[in-house]
Amino acid sequence: MITPIYAVRFSWLLSVSWAVGIGLTTAQPAPAPGIPLLLNDLSAFTQATSNWRIVGNVRADLNKPNTLITDKGTGILANIPLANAPTDAKNPYKYDLVTTLQHGDVDLELDYMMASKSNSGVYLQGRYEIQLRDSWDIRTPNVHDNGAVYERWDDNRPEGQKGYEGHAARQNASRAPGLWQHLKISFQAPHFNANGQKTDNARVIRIELNGVSIQEDVELTGPTRGSAFTDEKALGPLRFQGDHGAVSFRNIRYVAYDKPRPELLTLKYAVYKGKYEKEPDYDKTAPESEGTTTILSASVNRIPNEFLIRYTGTLRVFEPGEYQFNLGAAGGGGMLKINNQLVIAPGESNGRGKITLPKGDLPFDLFYSKFADWAQPALGLTAAGPGIREYAISDGVGGNGEEVDPIIVDAPTNTILRSFMDMPRMDMPRMDSPGAANSQGRNLRVVHAISVGSPEKIHYTYDLDKGALVQVWRGSFLDATPMWHERGDGSSRPLGMVQRLGMPVLFLGKLASPQANWITDTTGSGYRPKGYILDENDRPTFRYQSYGASIDDKIRVLPEGKGIQREVTITNPASELYARLVSGTTISAVENGLYLVDEQEYVRLDDVAGAKPIIRNTNGLQELIVPVKGKLTYSILF
Numbered sequence: 001m002i003t004p005i006y007a008v009r010f011s012w013l014l015s016v017s018w019a020v021g022i023g024l025t026t027a028q029p030a031p032a033p034g035i036p037l038l039l040n041d042l043s044a045f046t047q048a049t050s051n052w053r054i055v056g057n058v059r060a061d062l063n064k065p066n067t068l069i070t071d072k073g074t075g076i077l078a079n080i081p082l083a084n085a086p087t088d089a090k091n092p093y094k095y096d097l098v099t100t101l102q103h104g105d106v107d108l109e110l111d112y113m114m115a116s117k118s119n120s121g122v123y124l125q126g127r128y129e130i131q132l133r134d135s136w137d138i139r140t141p142n143v144h145d146n147g148a149v150y151e152r153w154d155d156n157r158p159e160g161q162k163g164y165e166g167h168a169a170r171q172n173a174s175r176a177p178g179l180w181q182h183l184k185i186s187f188q189a190p191h192f193n194a195n196g197q198k199t200d201n202a203r204v205i206r207i208e209l210n211g212v213s214i215q216e217d218v219e220l221t222g223p224t225r226g227s228a229f230t231d232e233k234a235l236g237p238l239r240f241q242g243d244h245g246a247v248s249f250r251n252i253r254y255v256a257y258d259k260p261r262p263e264l265l266t267l268k269y270a271v272y273k274g275k276y277e278k279e280p281d282y283d284k285t286a287p288e289s290e291g292t293t294t295i296l297s298a299s300v301n302r303i304p305n306e307f308l309i310r311y312t313g314t315l316r317v318f319e320p321g322e323y324q325f326n327l328g329a330a331g332g333g334g335m336l337k338i339n340n341q342l343v344i345a346p347g348e349s350n351g352r353g354k355i356t357l358p359k360g361d362l363p364f365d366l367f368y369s370k371f372a373d374w375a376q377p378a379l380g381l382t383a384a385g386p387g388i389r390e391y392a393i394s395d396g397v398g399g400n401g402e403e404v405d406p407i408i409v410d411a412p413t414n415t416i417l418r419s420f421m422d423m424p425r426m427d428m429p430r431m432d433s434p435g436a437a438n439s440q441g442r443n444l445r446v447v448h449a450i451s452v453g454s455p456e457k458i459h460y461t462y463d464l465d466k467g468a469l470v471q472v473w474r475g476s477f478l479d480a481t482p483m484w485h486e487r488g489d490g491s492s493r494p495l496g497m498v499q500r501l502g503m504p505v506l507f508l509g510k511l512a513s514p515q516a517n518w519i520t521d522t523t524g525s526g527y528r529p530k531g532y533i534l535d536e537n538d539r540p541t542f543r544y545q546s547y548g549a550s551i552d553d554k555i556r557v558l559p560e561g562k563g564i565q566r567e568v569t570i571t572n573p574a575s576e577l578y579a580r581l582v583s584g585t586t587i588s589a590v591e592n593g594l595y596l597v598d599e600q601e602y603v604r605l606d607d608v609a610g611a612k613p614i615i616r617n618t619n620g621l622q623e624l625i626v627p628v629k630g631k632l633t634y635s636i637l638f
Contacts, residue, residue: 034109034253037099040074046098051082051242058113058248059590060178062602062637065117068246078248079120079240093228095242098126102235104189105257105389109182111250114146116177118245121150124187125236127223128202132247135174137560139457143167146174147183147214149204153225165221167204171475172457173212173497176562176637180250180599184208186389190220190232198232210497212475259319259387262357264364267293267313271301276308276369279335279346297395298330298368298377305331308369309379315339315364317357321386327351329368331375337365357385404485408495409478411453414538419483420491421449421461423470423500446470446504450532451492452540453477456561459494463504464529466522467544467553472564472636473498499601499638502583502621507553507568508546508628510576514614518580518623547574563637565606570630578625579632587615587622595624602637 042048056073070078079097088094103125112132114120120132129150135141143151143166151166175181186205193199207215223229228239240249270287272280288307293300301309315338327334327344334351336344339362344351346367368379384390409417425444448464460472475496482491506527509519519525525546532540542553550571558565568579584598593605595615603624605613613626626632 034107034255037101037252037254039077039250039252042097044099044101046100046237048097049082049095049242051079051085051095052097053078053080055248059596060113060115060246062116062176062178062594064115066115066246068113068115068248070248076248076250077240077252078246079242080246081243085243093226093239093243096123096228097240097242098228099238101254102237103254103256104235106185106187106189107255107257107389108185108187108238108252109254110252111180111182113180113248114177115246118177118247120245120247121226121241122183122185123224123227123239123241124185124204125189125202125233126239127227127229127232127236128187128204128220129224129226129241130183130185130204130207132241134177134245135172136176137562138172138174139561141169141172145169145172147172147207147209149207149215149218149220150224150226152222163225166224167215167218169207169209169214171212171214171496173209173214173475175210175497175600176602178596179601179638182208182210189234189236192234202232212495212497257387257389259385261388261391262318262323262383262385263316264296264393265314265316265361267296267311267364269293269300270310271303272308272310273303273306274308275306275371277333277371279367280308282310295395296366296379296381296393298370298379299395301377304377305373306371307377308367310367311364313364315357315362317359317362319386319388320357320359322354322356323383323385323388324352324354324390326380326382326390327353327366328378328380330370330378331372332368332370334366334368334379336381338362404481406479407481407484408476409453409480409492411457411459411477412455414455415453415477416538416540417451417453417478417480417492419449419451419478419480420489421446421451421470422491422493423504425503444503445491448529450540451478451494452555454557456557457496458557458561458564459496460555460564461494462542462553462555464542464544466504467507467527467529467542467546467551468504469501469507469555469566469636470504471498471500472638474561474638499636501636502580502623505580506546507579508549508551508570509578509580510547510574511578511625512576514578514625515616518618518625547577549573549577558635558637563602563635565633565635567633568628568631570628570632573629577628579628581613581624581626581634582636583618583621583623585621587624589615597624600638604635604637606635607631607633 037044054074055070055076055078057071059069114134118134121129123129131148131150133146135146138145147169149167151163185207188203190198190202191200202220204218270290273288325343329349333347335346343353343355381393382390422443422445446463449461451461453459461470463470473494473496479493479495482489528545530543532542544551552569554567556565582603588596590596595603608626611627616623
């Protein structure tokens with residue numbers, strides 16, 4: 001009998017994140033388009049109550065709790081709670097929406113919009129709730145806030161302890177009500193043996209909210225409170241909560257991982273002593289040691305440096321199709337062949353490759369050559385394929401000494417840090433906007449950036465070269481590892497949910513007409529930065545001169561952390577002076593001086609001295625500008 005080498009089920013997170021530690025460069029599932037849940041009608045769901053409907057557009061009123069306004073059309077799933085809806089003791093979840101889809105291991109991705117003060121949830125397998133809630137004004141989230149893995153419940157436990165095993169989001173990465181939020185969930189279903197006994201608990205491997213990791217490797221010992229079932233199964237439906245509050249969904253996609261993993265069989269190894277920067281002629285080279293093993297590992301060798309390990313065996317493939325492999329070879333290089341075809345060529349310490357594999361037993365050949373003495377020996381190999389989530393085929397032991405403890409800057413009080421700040425170029429559609437182009441490699445470095453953090457966990461970056469507010473974010477403050485680790489490169493990175501406000505350009509400009517091009521540099525503006533002054537709470541007001549005027553630029557966090565307010569005071573302003581507040585792919589007036597930008601933030605005009613704001617088109621984008629004569633106050637709500 002041939003025993004499969006990969007007998008232990010590693011969780012996706014533990015195995016793949018370890019592989020990154022030894023030099024692999026992939027820490028998340030490979031991007032996949034997924035299967036869309038079509039929202040032309042409600043046919044993807046079992047019987048739907050009248051609170052659920054398919055619509056073409058939806059928006060929220062910030063001042064009206066639990067209210068969504070919809071327009072006719074398709075593509076959006078909206079829950080509009082029924083007024084005075086009767087309860088049903090026999091079916092307490094009758095207003096929830098359940099998919100016909102039954103899933104096990106799955107990656108789920110969707111957009112959702114909360115109404116003000118609303119509450120909802122997504123139940124994986126109908127049993128394990130990921131909380132959705134308007135947590136816009138929350139500083140430190142708990143298990144009832146947005147992005148939480150909801151708690152379990154036991155009425156037999158003492159008061160104050162009935163709820164247990166809930167997991168709050170690591171930080172609040174939520175957007176304001178009425179803005180679309182993006183949720184990505186990687187879920188591992190419970191596993192059962194042939195007798196129906198549970199062998200592995202369910203796990204939330206990872207949750208990303210608006211681009212921020214908020215949950216990782218959460219074990220679920222049983223259904224959470226509000227589960228539609230008391231038992232656990234290998235398969236179950238998605239369930240959308242409908243009895244708590246108004247919510248809408250769109251772009252629901254999933255990738256099911258329901259196929260068996262390939263198995264490595266009859267694995268042999270041979271260790272060769274020496275410095276091998278290319279594959280040797282094995283027939284002419286005697287191994288230092290050789291034998292059989294049950295798993296890929298660098299530990300079969302005892303030579304600390306300048307050696308090569310060759311593994312040969314059989315890869316049994318159950319599901320034909322395209323596979324991706326990722327090989328980490330610390331302090332050297334590696335090579336991978338499967339079915340006598342080269343998958344990863346010899347060379348780099350981090351190698352990736354794709355290959356289409358047939359079903360069956362296929363020859364497997366891998367080598368790891370180490371020749372750099374600064375690294376500890378470590379070998380990692382991951383695989384992903386059709387219906388197979390990326391997993392490690394190596395032992396998960398060791399490291400290459402390259403791991404770096406992050407240098408995190410918190411903001412328990414008002415905090416200022418000056419650094420370089422790298423940003424994607426914004427003279428093109430935003431990458432998370434409809435129709436956005438790929439801007440890889442088109443980053444912009446703000447060289448005189450000042451980032452200002454607050455205990456309210458609302459932060460921003462200011463460009464001293466242009467008097468420009470370039471980004472705001474909610475959550476944790478800064479990762480200064482790139483700046484302070486070893487020699488560093490002088491840059492830091494925001495840690496929370498970031499809203500970028502367009503290309504950093506001069507905030508103030510003289511225009512011959514409202515449609516004239518905005519100036520691209522400071523030539524002719526007389527721009528002179530004058531630093532900043534601090535108030536009694538160490539909050540800066542920036543000062544500069546431009547077009548002969550003196551400007552005070554004061555940015556403050558709004559009450560309840562709902563965004564920031566900017567007050568710009570201009571002494572002796574020039575004529576034909578305009579302020580450029582924001583740019584984006586789409587800007588639309590909503591109501592009462594409120595503008596929606598790319599469905600991701602609001603700009604609210606608080607005091608523009610009666611001036612008329614202008615939305616104008618420029619280079620495929622839109623800008624919101626306003627004439628200024630002395631003082632301008634506006635807020636960014638996000």
